[in-house]
Amino acid sequence: MTILLALFGTLVLLMAIGVPVAFAMVGSSLVVLAANRGLDSIPYEMLAQRTLYGVNSFTLLAIPAFLVIGRLMNASGISDRVFNVARVMVGHLRGGLGHVNVLSSMIFAGMSGSAVAHAGGLGPVLIKAMDRDGYDRGFSAAVTASSATIGPIIPPSIPAVIYGALANVSIAAVFLGSIIPGVLMGLSLMILVAIMSHRRGYPVAARATIAQVLAAIAQGALPMLTPMIIIVGILSGLFTPTEASVVALVYCLFIAALVYNTISLRDFWVICRETAVDTAALLAIIAGSALYAWVLARYQVTTQIIDILTATVQSKYLLLLLLTFFVLAIGMFIDSVPALFLLTPILVPLVQSYGIDPVHFGVAMIFNLMIGLVTPPVGTVLFTVQKVADVPFRDLLRDIMPFYIPLFGMLLAITFIPGLVLFLPGLLLN
Numbered sequence: 290m291t292i293l294l295a296l297f298g299t300l301v302l303l304m305a306i307g308v309p310v311a312f313a314m315v316g317s318s319l320v321v322l323a324a325n326r327g328l329d330s331i332p333y334e335m336l337a338q339r340t341l342y343g344v345n346s347f348t349l350l351a352i353p354a355f356l357v358i359g360r361l362m363n364a365s366g367i368s369d370r371v372f373n374v375a376r377v378m379v380g381h382l383r384g385g386l387g388h389v390n391v392l393s394s395m396i397f398a399g400m401s402g403s404a405v406a407h408a409g410g411l412g413p414v415l416i417k418a419m420d421r422d423g424y425d426r427g428f429s430a431a432v433t434a435s436s437a438t439i440g441p442i443i444p445p446s447i448p449a450v451i452y453g454a455l456a457n458v459s460i461a462a463v464f465l466g467s468i469i470p471g472v473l474m475g476l477s478l479m480i481l482v483a484i485m486s487h488r489r490g491y492p493v494a495a496r497a498t499i500a501q502v503l504a505a506i507a508q509g510a511l512p513m514l515t516p517m518i519i520i521v522g523i524l525s526g527l528f529t530p531t532e533a534s535v536v537a538l539v540y541c542l543f544i545a546a547l548v549y550n551t552i553s554l555r556d557f558w559v560i561c562r563e564t565a566v567d568t569a570a571l572l573a574i575i576a577g578s579a580l581y582a583w584v585l586a587r588y589q590v591t592t593q594i595i596d597i598l599t600a601t602v603q604s605k606y607l608l609l610l611l612l613t614f615f616v617l618a619i620g621m622f623i624d625s626v627p628a629l630f631l632l633t634p635i636l637v638p639l640v641q642s643y644g645i646d647p648v649h650f651g652v653a654m655i656f657n658l659m660i661g662l663v664t665p666p667v668g669t670v671l672f673t674v675q676k677v678a679d680v681p682f683r684d685l686l687r688d689i690m691p692f693y694i695p696l697f698g699m700l701l702a703i704t705f706i707p708g709l710v711l712f713l714p715g716l717l718l719n
Contacts, residue, residue, distance in 0.1 A: 295321050296584065300631075310627040311570075314577035315340075318584045325588075336580060343579020344572050347531055348454040353568040354534035355447050358541050360560045362397070362512065365545035365552040370509040371396050372414050377497035377505040379479075384486020385494045386419045387432050388479050394436035395475040396513060398443035404625075404662050408437040408673040416678050422492055427688035428485070430678035434685070435692035436478055437670050438659040441625070443471035445519050445534065448625055448658070452651045453530075455578075455633040460530040461523045462648045462718055466710040470652060470703045477695035485691065511544045524717055571626060578630030585634055594635065595642050605643040609653075609704050612636060616654055620661025624669055628658050648714060649707045656703055660696050663689060 299317035304310060322331050362368055375392040382388050393415065412433045419429040441448045444464035453460035497505075518540060519533045528536060545552045584590075602608050616636075619628050632654065640650045662670040665686070675685050703709055 295324065296581070296590070300581075304623075309573075310623070311573035311577040314574070314581040314631075318577075318580045321584055321588075339580050339583045340576040343576045343582075346454055348450065348460065349572075349575065351445075351450045351460075351531045351534035352447055352571060353564055354531075354538045355445055355450070356564045356567055357560060358445075358515070358534075358538050360564060361538075361541050361545055361552070361557075364556050364560060365549060367509075367512045367541075367545065367549075367551075368397065368414055370505075370512060372418070373505040374509040374513070377502045380494045381496035382483065383493050384424075384482050384489075384491040386415070386422055386424060387428070387482035387486055387491070390415045390419070390429075390432045391436045391439075391475050391478045391482060394439045395443060395471065396509075398440045398471065404437045404440040404659060404670050408433065408670045408677065412437070412674055412677045416674075422494075424491060425489070425688070426678055426680045427684040428489075430674050430680050430685050431689035431692055432478075432482060433678070434663045434670050434674040434689060435696065436475070437674070438662055438696070439471055439475055439478075441659055442467050442474060442652075442656060444468065444516065445530075445537070446655070448629055448655045449651070450530065450534075451575075451626065451629050452633060452655060455629065456637045456647050456651060458647045458651065459714075459718070462714040463651050464520065464523070464530065465713040465717055466648050466652045467655070468713055469709050470656060470699065473702070473709070474656075474695070474699045477699055478692065481691060481695050511548060512541070515541060574627055574630055578627075578634075581631070582634035590635070592638075595639050598639065599642065605640075605645055606705065608640070608643055609645070609650075612640070613653075613657060613700065613704055616657045617660065620658040621664050622666065623661075625655075625658040625662060628661070629654075646707060646711060649710045652710045653700070653704045656700055660693075660700060663692075663696075 296317050299320045300313050303313035303316050308316065318336075319331070322336075362371075372389065372393050375389045375396060376385075379385060379388040379392050415433055416426070416429045419432075420426065440446075444467055446464065446467060449463040449467060450460055452458075453463050515537050519530075519537050522528050522533050522536060523530055542557070546557070598608065602611070616628075616632060619632060623631065633651075636654070637647050637650070641647055662668060665671065671685065671689070672682075675682050678685070
C-alpha cells in the first residue's frame, strides 16, 4: 500500500502544480522506481519499451478515426440535418426543443462518440434555436450539457475503445452493452425535460406534417446510417471495431464531400491537423499510463489491494457501491480519458476477483466518468457549454442541478442491474 500511496500521491501533487497528466504519470513512476531502486539502477531501457508498448496497439487506431468523424459531422453541416430530424419527431411536445436537444444527442452519439464534440458542435445550434423560442438560457445550456454525456455511451464510443484495449475485453461487447443504458439515459432526461417544461410553461410547437417528416428524414438518412454500418459490420464479422471506425470515416467523408458537397479539401486538412494534435495528446497519456500500470504490476499493488478488500468487503454489491463513489470522486477532478488509463489497470482485476463481469463494470465506469464531465471543478463539457451559451457559470450550475437526478439514478441502475448492460452482448455475440 505504501507504493500505491506514493504513486497516487505523487501523481496528484504533480497534476496540482500544473504538470500535464501524461508527464505526471511518468514522473510519479520514476519517483517510485528511484525510491526503491536508486537512480543508478532504474532500467531506462525497460521504461522506454513499456511506454512504446502502450501505444503499439492496432485497436487504438480507432481513436483518431472517430475524432475525425466527429469534427467532420460538425464542419459539414450534418449536425443541422440531425437537428431537423429530431425536431420533426418530438418538436411538437411540451418543451419540444428540450426533447429535440436530447434526441439529437442520442442520434449524434451514434456518429461522433465524443461528449465534447456534441457540446461544441450541436450545442450552438440547439441553444440558438431554444433562445428564439423563449427558453431560459440556463435551462437550454443545462439540457445541452447533460445530454452531451450520451455521446460516449451510445456506440461508437472513444472511451469504450480505450477501456476495451486496456481491460483486454471485447470492444464489440462494450459497444453493445452501452446501447440500452444510453437509450434509457436519453429517455430519463426527456422525462425530466417534460416535467420542467410543464412547470415553466414552455411552448408547444405545431406538429410536423408528413411531408416535413419525410423531407427531414430524407436529408438526414445518410449520416444516420453511420452507427448502423459500424454495429452491423462488427456483428456480421465483416470488420473489427478498429476497421469499422475507418469504414465509417470513409463513408462520412464521401457523403460530406461528394453527396452534400459541404466540405472542401482545405476544411478536411484543418480537421486532420486538429485531430493529429488531439491524437498526439492522447497517445502521450496512453504511453505514460502504460508505464504507470507496469509499475503497479511490478510491485504487485493490484494484488495487495485485492487481498485487503477481500478480507474486509465480502459482498460484491458493497464493493460496487464503494467503487461507484470512488470513480465519481476521481471523475470530478480528472478528465474521463486520463481517469480511464489511471483506474482500469487497478480496478478491472479487482472486480474480476469478485466475479463481476468486466464489460458490465466498464460500461458503468464510463457512465460514471461521463457524469464527471458535467460536474465541477473539472467538468469539461460543463465549461464548454458555458462558453458556447455565454451564460454565467452560477446560473448554469443552478439549472443543471435537477439533471443530476436522472443521471445518478441511471448510474445506480446500470451498476446494480447487470442485465441492462449484458443483455445485448449475450444475445448477439453468443
